[in-house]
Amino acid sequence: MKIIKRSDIVIISSNLTDDTPTYNKDNTYKKDDVIQNNHVRYKSLLDNNQESLDKEAYWENLGATNDYAAFDFFLNTQSQKEEKIEIVLSAKENNALYLANLWGERIKVEVIEIKSARVLEDKEWLLFGEEITDWREYFFGDWQERRRKDVYFERSTLGRDAAYRITLFASNDTAKIGHIVCSKARELGISLYKNSLSAIDFSKIETDEQGNTSLTKGNYKKTNSFDVAIPNNQLDFCVNAFIELRGEPCVFVITQAYKSLINYAILKKWEVLLEKRNMAIASLELEGLV
Template sequence: MFIVPPYALTDSDLSSSNLTEDDYDEYDSGTTYADGNRVIVVADHRIYESVQGSNTGNDPSTDDGTWWVDVGATNRWKPFDQTISDQAEGSGSITYSIDLSSFIDTVTFFGLAASQVTVEVLDGGGGTVFDETQTAADASEIIDWYTFFTAEVDPEPELIFDQITGLSGYTLNITIGDGADPAPAVGQIVFGRAYRLGQTLDGTEIGIEDFSAKSEDQFGNLSVTERGFADLVNFQFSFRTDTARRVKRILSENRATPCVYFADPEIVDYGATVYGFYEDFLVPLSAGGTSLGSLDVRGLV
């Protein structure tokens, strides 16, 4: 079992992207906005919507909700806004180039809709130290010749790239799509240093928490309003008792930070990969050398 605390991406780190930040016009303090008008503030990479008419001189980035409402990140910055369901969208491919200021060894993707993803790392001199392409398709339904020709291949929503040597001063290049994808999209890109907490055990559980609204009228007819959902994973894992203090320290340091948790990069098809927060951590320690832990993680929507 692994945890990946996220790299804190800054404006200076993101050196380039083929996604332009022009979702709407930039906010202008001298313009009068009508109810429903939208603007962007590039300084905080957010989109705001006016909630009143005759809206002049009210800075949306400092407004208390009287004049503006924050409706989300700009398209370029959506993969880094801690919201999986609100995807960044492109055409052909989506590219990012990031100048690293601290070490990373793992890059993860959530909410993917693309044919493939390529991760490349260049050293300070431009030499390639990592270059890997993964197909973003779930072909697990194909089990014989019949299903080879008839099965629908679903997109793979999560991918993990590990064993990367991304040192400070190196460049991380990400390409989502093969250049011909009609509408590549990604919900979140999370990268950082992976920490091994222990060995994932049988009995690890996966599920979802659905936020759809279901109502029934007096005649028993059901109506459903579809909404988002959060992934749930209950990790069962073992670890050496003499590493308990380390495990506790890593988890406590990230108690208020959404992180990536996964069973193992080799078994991503099991669905035990989640980006979110863990619940309270309490483990009975064993003097026999190996302790058994349980950790509930609730994913972001």
């Protein structure tokens, strides 16, 4: 298993924009005016509003601005751009990159030298249609409904003077990125075959007094329960790492063999069983973030 903790990202260049007016404390705002301050958008709830943004009775927090939505805490907020998104970014330790809640045709990741922009390595993924194997599948299959929403990438080249150039293509459509994590991938034990995955559904079912039922489709969280083998000489290191992960969102790579076993989540529960002579078994429970 590998974990990738969130770290501070340096945005070198980006074609993402946001035209929301900047908040001015000397201005007076009317109801439904939308402004932004420090990459966060707010909507005025009253007319003749001169109050500060920290007063919830006067301002509604609308979340991150479009140019920052891919870098906030949440997966379901998306940065958007017609046709193509192109971002060049780096981080202090950056051998791994995770891109979530994607919408587009294909996405390309290039590792480049910061000074020269020389491409060191690159990889490209189709976000839909990658499972088409023949013409029957193309014309009669349901491949258009099977979209890839997440991409995980580890670079093989060494060196700190490197950045990622991310290009998301969406011809005649809007390209969208929900979340970006760039940091160092760290090994924490060996994932065992025993594993279960599920999802917490936030959809609402409401029934009125006459028995009429309505359904509102909501978001969901992925959950995983699995075991990890830990050699005895790494036991203290892994236990300390589990403790430090409390309340901290991370990308958990249980295995790269299946997309569903990569989860941006928190470590909800863990337990280490000292039942083997040469290794311990850690049982982990993850709760994905929306």
